[in-house]
Amino acid sequence: MSSSSFVNSSLPDTSDRMLFAVPKKGRLYDQCLSLLSNIGIEFNRKPRHDIALATNMPIALVFLPAADIAAYVANGNIDLGITGLDIIRESQTENDVAELMRLGFGKCKLQVQAPAVNTGVASAGDLVGKRIVTSFINLTKEKFAELEGVSVDRMSTQVRFVSGSVEAACGLGLADGIVDLVESGDTMRAAGLHAVDTILETESVLITNKHPRFPKLAGVIKQRVEGLLTARKYVLCQYNIARENLEAACRVAPGRQAPTVTTLEQDGWVAVSVMVEKKMLNDTMDKLQEAGAIDLLVLQIANARA
The missing domain is CATH 3.40.190.10 (Periplasmic binding protein-like II)
Structure with missing residues (x-):
């Protein structure tokens, strides 16, 4: 079955769109809809229709049983899909699809x-x-x-x-x-x-066909999802500290790459912004205070990019 098999006289033309399959019901459905919204894919799905065209991207969302998605992606009928790792292994398609990333839900x-x-x-x-x-x-x-x-x-x-x-x-x-x-x-x-x-x-997995028709667009979706998952994993911690204590504080919270350090008007003091894993936040703040940090603030991250 080719991508054109999804098209008939009663369905929208998807020939120039990337086909992105998501579960039509079940334990992953609501979380997939939330993910699509948070990565900026806008669409309107008509009642009882299993294809919905994105209004802001060249994507057609195809709502399929989760158990079928891995096979459709492996066969090239679908370009991109979200399904469970268990379904990929059970359908024995792990050698025929490319796993882009684990999504952290549906565990x-x-x-x-x-x-x-x-x-x-x-x-x-x-x-x-x-x-x-x-x-x-x-x-x-x-x-x-x-x-x-x-x-x-x-x-x-x-x-x-x-x-x-x-x-x-x-x-x-x-x-x-x-x-x-x-x-x-x-x-x-x-x-x-x-x-x-x-x-x-x-857990849920984002997969693609090994010979995707829209590799650049698939890469954009992957980047957006990575940014969303990073934002869910981290918070932004800000604090002030004497420069002489900065090295010790950076050992406590080194960030994903490195803290951002800004000189303050007060001589010998700096302001620091650093990403901290949510699960480690309270312990990290305790240790930063012990290292001499003051005026600690924690800000939620709406989105992020590496």
Whole structure:
């Protein structure tokens, strides 16, 4: 299928636009919409339409099931896409797409889960040769073939596909264990299950076809996303300090590249601006004060570029 396959008499012409696929629903949908807004892609999506033209960039947004996006990008039907790392690995397209960057949202774990009581299952190895239910057939088969030390076509473990409510399979007597995505673990615990192994830690990923039609535009999108993620990770810390204490303060907060230092009217004093990771902010401010910094201010960063 080529990009022209998305075009018919009832859909807008996308021949001169980069096709950018995002999940049409599910756990990544809302966060993808927020990302698109924050990187300045403006569009109006009509009800029940799965293609929306950006009004300020030569981009056509294509809303697809997340499970299909990696394959469309790998085949060249779509230029750019956002999907989960688990889907890329499950669809076995990791060698056919270029991973531009991890996006930091949609984080969860693909885990082997088993009943928590009265089964004696403490590890994935205890499920070898037994019944496993999952919607991740390929990754599950690879895992248990590895545990058995055989090829997938010779493994004794029975892996069965189900598309939803995987956590109910053990309680219904359909399986001895399951493989499914776990975020908080509440659903699994409610079903009487516990994790016995983690196959993959996953999150959302920005991917492109290895032979993109619009490499410059894809690079622009990547830069915008990088700037947004940097802004979410850092804050700008400003403080005044005696020049004789500046070296010690810069060791505490060296910034991404280097602090910005400005001479003050007061002799022997400087003003410093430096980017600090949010998760380290309070400890960093404590240490800066110990080094002699005063008048500390913290400012949120709306966007950033390297």
